[in-house]
Amino acid sequence: MNVNRREALKSALAFAVVPLMPSFALAKNDGGFFELTAQTARKPLHNVPDKLSELWTYNGELPGPKITITAGERVKVRFKNMLDEPTSVHWHGIRIDNAMDGVAGLTQEPVMPGDVFDYDFIAPDAGTYWYHAHNMSWNQVPRGLAGPLIIQDKEPMVPDAQDITMVLSDWILDENGQLNTAAFGSPGLFSHGGQLGNWLTVNGVSLPDISLTAGKWHRLRLINASSARVLDIDPSRFGAELIGYDGQTFLKPVKTEGPLRFAPAQRMDLIVKPKEAGTVPFEMVTGKPFTFANFIVLPNESVEENTIDLPQPNDLPLPExxxxxxxxxxxxxxxxxxxxxxxxxxxxxxxxxxxxxxxxxxxxxxxxxxxxxxxxxxxxxxxxxxxxxxxxxxxxxxxxxxxxxxxxxxxxxxxxxxxxxxxxxxxxxxxxxxxxxxxxxxxxxxxxxxxxxxxxxxxxxxxxx
Ligand SMILES: [Cu+2]
Structure with missing residues (x-):
């Protein structure tokens, strides 16, 4: 990311209205199916007006709509492919019925353009998961085909407003700030570190403000939806503690020191109770820290308890x-x-x-x-x-x-x-x-x-x- 562009972006942002958090929950239809459609949409990736990119999205949203369901419930998704290319949806991290795993060519035929496929499965374990395209993933995911799947605990540890999902994505942008699909599939990228992007967004927004409230516990559900980038995140820099990885919560919170390597597809669940109002950067700390979101901590009179009970860990089969x-x-x-x-x-x-x-x-x-x-x-x-x-x-x-x-x-x-x-x-x-x-x-x-x-x-x- 070159500094000039970053400066230009900052000044553009000063005039842009940045949503605190996009609202991207998905409602069910009468038959109990979530309706999910793969379709193109033109969106800014860098928030500089006029520089839109043609993206492949779920329901025209970036990231795809947040699907929230309670552990043990059935997930029913009626998926429609309105793209010109076959695709499928993989439910990452779910101990799922094999026929619903969404791997084109292994567990199902790809969903052809115009076709519909019903995904219907039980989500046994609470936690932070995500879904993404699983046909030519290297081409489809970095165009936008990914979204969060939140399996809520039967007794959620915090109220909805304090339960925050952050989908971290990196994008390959050209010098105009538009998605550079010409670079996709290059043997040079494939044979080295993979398709590393040069721009980061949180929930599809460049440098968003994410509001927290002083004195209250928040759960942060981080999802690394990047195609290849390992992010280094240091929870101690913003007073957060680690409570789980890849959907599985620990018995108690862990205070970490220094950066944690956060690989593509992994999830990291954190808890944080900000002490006072103010702005706290959320950074990638590989080398010189780079801020890609800001926590805006709002003032509040009351203070919640010093400790918070974590949800019951999922009952997974222990290896012998x-x-x-x-x-x-x-x-x-x-x-x-x-x-x-x-x-x-x-x-x-x-x-x-x-x-x-x-x-x-x-x-x-x-x-x-x-x-x-x-x-x-x-x-x-x-x-x-x-x-x-x-x-x-x-x-x-x-x-x-x-x-x-x-x-x-x-x-x-x-x-x-x-x-x-x-x-x-x-x-x-x-x-x-x-x-x-x-x-x-x-x-x-x-x-x-x-x-x-x-x-x-x-x-x-x-x-x-
Ligand atoms: Cu690899």
Whole structure:
């Protein structure tokens, strides 16, 4: 982000009316279905008037409308595709019925232009989740096809007004501040860090003000909807404490120190009770802190209790470590990596074949997936332990569909708290050991959530029978 443009943006913002928080909740129709339509819409990404971008949206909104439902309830969504390209909707992080997982080509046929598909599933676990396109994700998500899915606790910990969802997105903008779709799918981006944007928004707005009230507890639900950018967020800089990751709340709040790496697709739940009125920046703290939203703390006479009870954690199946099947998950490839060690559709890739196939990454030496050859097949109820090793020069955010897993060890260090995740970040050289109970029957993806990496090889599937 160049400084001049930022200055220009600031002066433009001084005259723009910035909504405190867009209202983007979704209502149900008579049949109990939420109506969700993929459609184009022209929106500003940078809030400079006249510089609109043609985006692909859900219901013309950015991000997609917030779908809120209570844990254990049925989610019914009538999805209509009004785009010119087939698409599908994935409900990220939900331990969902396989047929509803929304993976075009694996769990369903893509929804063709003009067609309708009914998603109908039980959302068993409370927490912060999101939904996004899962057909050519590398092209569809960074055009805007993503939205929040909030599974509310049966007894919400704070009132609605203090329960704040923040969808963090980065965008690839050109020098005019418009979406630069010409850069999408470039082999250069795919083979390096992925499609990194150069502009950040919160809930689709550049540098929004988000109102909090002094003396009151707020829950902040952060969703990293970026295509590849790992954000560094430091909750201690604005007095917040961490209460959960990827939809799963902890037993008690954790005071963190310094930046937390926040990978694409991950969620971070925080609580904060601001002491006094004022403006507090919300920053990305990679290098020099960069403010991309401001908390406007409003004055208030009364002060709530010093502590707040966290919701009951979800009841997830505990891995049986002694009986676990250990499998390797070796990430290879990419620029400055082991490109010569990849096999794609049974053929060893070399030389010009990388550019022809656009496959640059692999898991266990294999680029992409073969429909007749799962990475592994698990017996329902079996504990699977994955020993991942990132042998590439780049970070990867590995997502497992349909299951949550516990992070057991990072670089040989046993993780005492065994945090639940659905997406884990593996930095260059990292060895991460995770375990989960494969208890959800069906065909499930495991892939990097740097969407360009997934499209260029870092994707496979497993089956639970
Ligand atoms: Cu990756």
């Amino acid at each position: 470590i002694s009986a676990a099947r250990l499998l390797p998950l070796v990430m290879v490839g990419g620029a400055m990596g082991q490109l010569d060690q990849l096999v794609y559709k049974g053929e060893e890739l070399s030389g010009s074949r990388f550019m022809e196939t656009k496959q640059f990454w692999g898991l266990n030496g294999v680029a992409g997936m073969e429909m007749d050859k799962p990475y592994f097949t698990a017996k329902r109820g079996e504990t699977i332990m994955l020993e991942s090793e990132n042998q590439t020069a780049w970070p990867h955010a590995m997502h497992i569909h349909g299951h949550h897993f516990q992070v057991l060890e990072i670089n040989g260090e046993v993780q005492e708290s065994h945090v639940w995740r659905d997406t884990f970040l593996a930095e260059r050289g990292d060895k991460v050991r995770i375990a989960f109970v494969a208890d959800n029957p069906g065909k499930w993806l495991i892939h990097c959530h740097m969407l360009g990496h997934a499209a260029s090889g870092m994707m496979n599937w497993f089956e639970v029978v």
